[in-house]
Amino acid sequence: MSYKTVLAVLDTQRNAIQITDFAVALAEQFSAHLIGVHAETLAAIPLIAPMEIPDPAAIEILQDTAHKETAAIEQIFRQRTTREGLSSEWRSFMLAAGYSSSSVQETARAVDLVVATQSDPTQTDHRADLESFLFESGRPMLLVPYTLKQLKPIERVLIAWNGSREAARATFDSLPLLKNATSVEILVVDPPERGDRSPELAGAEIAAALSRHGVSVTLTTQDSGGTSPAQAIEKRLVDQSIDLLVMGGYGHSRWWEMLFGGVTRSLLDKMTALTLLSR
Secondary structure (H helix, E strand, O other), X not given: OOOOEEEEEOXXXXXXXHHHHHHHHHHHHHOOEEEEEEEEEOOOOOEEOOOOEEOHHHHHHHHHHHHHHHHHHHHXXXXXXXXXXXXXXXXXXXXXXXXXXXXXXXXXXXXXXXXXXXXXXXXXXXXXHHHXXXXXXXXXXXXXXOOOOOOOOOOEEEEEOOOOHHHHHHHHHOHHHHHHOOEXXXXXXXXXXXXXXXXXXXXXXXXXXXXXXXXXXXXXXXXXXXXXXXXXXXXXXXXXXXXXXXXXXXXOOOHHHOEOOOOOOHHHHOOOOEEEEEO
């Protein structure tokens, strides 16, 4: 298994260089075809009071601004992919539904990996439709921390394992990256008691399965000691200088409602590592 089609979600000019450069590096690593996508959401129509007539001048200004941003993002993508001689293509959409539209979803569902940026909580332009797009695509999603400005190899990987379908999906979706990593740790926080197995053996089967793929894997079970699972994972990420976190996505379309059912938004708000999610 390898990634042969990678989709870079370039939602703003602010993060276009970061995400393009990271997606280019992945495409080069796996000899993959790279697609850059930007969805230009149609602006709400300003109205002139008291007649509530659409304001043509305001509409034109909003659309011109959006078109300029799309053109700037496209230029960034094309310059970098051309420079590296990659197999690539650019797709831009102008739709009322933005990233939630069926046209953009169809593009995402035909790729091996979606690359996007972590939402920056200090910015006011969080895009609910972008989060919905990533959540509904059905494809593994690799989030890049907005604070990560310099590319580095993915050498140390942490798999947050709880035995669920989503965790299994994320683990095997990340297999191309795991096989190239120097070390892969499976972390089980607060393993459940089972009559046929001691808590210390939780995760043993997935560790064995990965070993058969040639992955250098270790298994760690840990009691959260009264802290939340998110805090336990955060600490492990920092203590072990982890480059990539792999975990299952759950529940609703907001990132912070997806994790392990009860693990809080803080894990993705404080991202210190790349994070691959699947559901």
